[in-house]
Amino acid sequence: MQALRIYAGPKARRHIEQHGLNPQDVRVVPGAAGGPKGLVLGPLDRFIFGDWLTASTQEVHLVGASIGAWRMATACLDDPVTAFQRLENDYIQQHIAAPPGKKLPPAQIVSEQFGQSLKDFYGGRVQQVLQHPRYRLHIVTSRGRHMLRREHGLGTPLGYLGAFLTNTLHRKAMGAWLERVVFSSQDAALPFATGDYRTRQLALTEANFNPALQASCSIPFMLKAVHNIPGAPPGAYWDGGITDYHLHLNYASDLIAGGAGGTGDTGTFGSKNTASSGLVLYPHFQKTVVPGWLDKGLKWRHGATRFLDNMVLLAPDPAWIKTLPNGKLPDRNDFVRYNKDPQGRMKVWGAAVAASRQLAEEFQGWLEKPDMGRVAAL
Numbered sequence: 001m002q003a004l005r006i007y008a009g010p011k012a013r014r015h016i017e018q019h020g021l022n023p024q025d026v027r028v029v030p031g032a033a034g035g036p037k038g039l040v041l042g043p044l045d046r047f048i049f050g051d052w053l054t055a056s057t058q059e060v061h062l063v064g065a066s067i068g069a070w071r072m073a074t075a076c077l078d079d080p081v082t083a084f085q086r087l088e089n090d091y092i093q094q095h096i097a098a099p100p101g102k103k104l105p106p107a108q109i110v111s112e113q114f115g116q117s118l119k120d121f122y123g124g125r126v127q128q129v130l131q132h133p134r135y136r137l138h139i140v141t142s143r144g145r146h147m148l149r150r151e152h153g154l155g156t157p158l159g160y161l162g163a164f165l166t167n168t169l170h171r172k173a174m175g176a177w178l179e180r181v182v183f184s185s186q187d188a189a190l191p192f193a194t195g196d197y198r199t200r201q202l203a204l205t206e207a208n209f210n211p212a213l214q215a216s217c218s219i220p221f222m223l224k225a226v227h228n229i230p231g232a233p234p235g236a237y238w239d240g241g242i243t244d245y246h247l248h249l250n251y252a253s254d255l256i257a258g259g260a261g262g263t264g265d266t267g268t269f270g271s272k273n274t275a276s277s278g279l280v281l282y283p284h285f286q287k288t289v290v291p292g293w294l295d296k297g298l299k300w301r302h303g304a305t306r307f308l309d310n311m312v313l314l315a316p317d318p319a320w321i322k323t324l325p326n327g328k329l330p331d332r333n334d335f336v337r338y339n340k341d342p343q344g345r346m347k348v349w350g351a352a353v354a355a356s357r358q359l360a361e362e363f364q365g366w367l368e369k370p371d372m373g374r375v376a377a378l
Helices: 010-019 035-055 067-075 080-093 107-122 126-130 155-169 171-176 209-216 333-337 342-355 357-368
Strands: 004-008 026-031 060-065 135-144 178-184 199-203 236-239 279-283 311-316 375-377
Touching: 004 010, 004 357, 010 279, 010 311, 010 375, 026 035, 026 067, 035 067, 035 080, 035 279, 035 342, 035 357, 060 067, 067 080, 067 135, 067 209, 080 107, 080 342, 107 209, 126 209, 135 209, 155 171, 171 178, 209 236, 311 357, 333 342, 342 357
Parallel strands: 004 375, 026 060, 026 279, 060 135, 178 199, 279 311
Antiparallel strands: 004 311, 135 178, 135 236
């Protein structure tokens, strides 16, 4: 059974038909939020960053939210193959026992242990990430506004209720509650236009790297928000997947000619043009690129738009997913399902990751002999 499906937007498909897919074509690699689902992308990450992209020399922008930000930051380390293997092992082996009678551990404890794990993982290596000769890292976070400006036992649930209701009416209007804040390395311009949603861009530095990355992974109510990030406006910063769940961003960056900044009163640190619009290579765990976390139930927002015209998306075949343990990808519900059996969770997650090597093997085989019959419309 084939494990990998390949999808392409219309511009990307025309390019592949004429030139094939080469590492020098790639200008952007996104990394989606999605928690444990991202584990099955490990073999693809190791092949793409440890082998395939090394055959090119162009600047590549890595955009990540939540676990996608962790993956993209890992790609910037000096030995990405070993680093991705450690990320995979650390993620699978994590376990924080829930108190008696509870399904999950307290958010404060989860945040403390996760923050320490990031310090251990990147300790002494942050400059490798920030000064990578080719890769420009963009960590996406969600900053609370007004009622969500500070985390509060009553105000936060009410604020997210307001964000949910507002988002249902119009996604852009949710900017009244939450803004997209992107921390970017090396004064890099954003590789996407920002007219779709309230956006702020800030410099990613050694002082704010860990807080920004932890914020990007801080799922509301499961982890605590991160406050007082150095070099950033005050406020509560949460998971970047809230505003940009699967990073359905306007990667057709040649549409704009001004600075790479946000809209309205949102500020940026640079005034460069956005990154040149090559292809976007997207290792993802599904075909659908959902805009925000609150859009998961809004099916009318799940279709591809012109934003993705220059995208090549790699995703596991749904039929192949059914062959995995429990017939699905690893997900956050497994923490509850295996609450009393963490070794059982680790076993099924490890089996899913081992099976996902087929994704990388098939992509490598397809690159060597491209078959347009396997490329479906995005």
